[in-house]
Amino acid sequence: MGIQERKEREKEQRREEILNAAQKVFFEKGLQLATMDEIAEAAELSKGTLYLYYKSKEDLYLAVLVQGMETLRGMFAKATSTDQPTVERIKNLGTAYSDFFDSHRHYFRMFSFFEHPEFHKQVSSEMLNACAVENQKIWKLVVDLLDKGIREGVLRTDLDPAEMAVMLWISLSAILVRIDNQCDDFKNRLNVDLRDLYRKSSDLFLESLMTQEAKQKFGLAVFGR
Amino acid sequence: MGIQERKEREKEQRREEILNAAQKVFFEKGLQLATMDEIAEAAELSKGTLYLYYKSKEDLYLAVLVQGMETLRGMFAKATSTDQPTVERIKNLGTAYSDFFDSHRHYFRMFSFFEHPEFHKQVSSEMLNACAVENQKIWKLVVDLLDKGIREGVLRTDLDPAEMAVMLWISLSAILVRIDNQCDDFKNRLNVDLRDLYRKSSDLFLESLMTQEAKQKFGLAVFGR
DNA sequence: CGTATCAACTGACCGATAGTCATTCATTGA
């Protein structure tokens, strides 16, 4: 049945059109201020139709979010697939994250939605699962690289790679969130340049994870960039 | 005029009654699911009256939040006003924060509201300022202690105390947020115990901020707790 | 063809809820 298949394709396309319209509106307004009527208008469909494709506003938001996660994963994959030494590749991850932050700020902002479980109420389990799967892939990428570092003897062995990954990721994410929100506050009230702090934290963290030998070999110039 | 004063007092009292009612409801429901009607009922007032005392729902939320910040500052002050060496006092800060997280979870959850500037839209500048002031006091407490550590020669001198404070605070906060939200996810998907990681991160961070001499003197048993 | 079927789509409608404001009520002070 060619017709069946065409319908499938068309349906998938519709889903994507809605997704693009939603992305446009969410990027402009954020979750709270975006309205389903507005998204419907952007998609040139009626509001009711949106609900044939996505369970709720939050579900649609998560669908856009997943695209952001895919983008980030692509950038991470590229940053770590060089032929540099492992320590350098780990550094690349830090800069890749910072690059993602600069070039896909809207996606980055959406990520923090995930940390507010208060807003997960209206989200379908399928969409939550899609997020979890994509999330998992990103973690795997980072953890594998750190694991490589441990096996090569450049990273300390008393922490497991997943622990290291979580520490690094969470800390750097948290700084970026503040750069986005409160950069001026930190500058004015504490005279701290968060951009600078991001680099320093990356270095400091990496240094504290490296073995003595690796530190000598790679002569990590902390705060030297 | 005694009457004038009495009215002032009564008005202040009303304000507080509303605040208490709001706290109760916000603790139970969170910002999104709490309704002004519900808060009004809890305060035994009509909804309209709430708006005579607070500009918006978000404003009221921030007012409760400030109370939480005061509570945290109290715990921090207590933790750092011992006669122990500075390094120990810094450690105390980390455990105090963790204690606050355990004993005032609802307040802690509210803190992350502050990181969503999307929700700052409806907040009065007065209330934002009240938050900033209280926030400032907490930072000062931490920064002063770290500064003491630097002057005593137990902390490295190539980072300023505000930078150290921001690194520590942001990283530890970020881990606690995840403990609150996604603790099981991290356990199941990455086999990482975030509680454990919090302690390890505290230690690792402190170690990386200490001078060689201090590390020897205080023999920081990293991951030894 | 004509007609039955069906899925995609629509948009008027509903319920919930933040915020407003004309009115009521109580206190005060002359």
Add this chain to the structure above:
DNA sequence: TCAATGAATGACTATCGGTCAGTTGATACG
């Protein structure tokens, strides 16, 4: 006693997420 003040009220409005009975148009079939 009563006008003036201002605190409190709650019915009302506007907005918005989500629903569903009805419409449309393409397809399948007799």
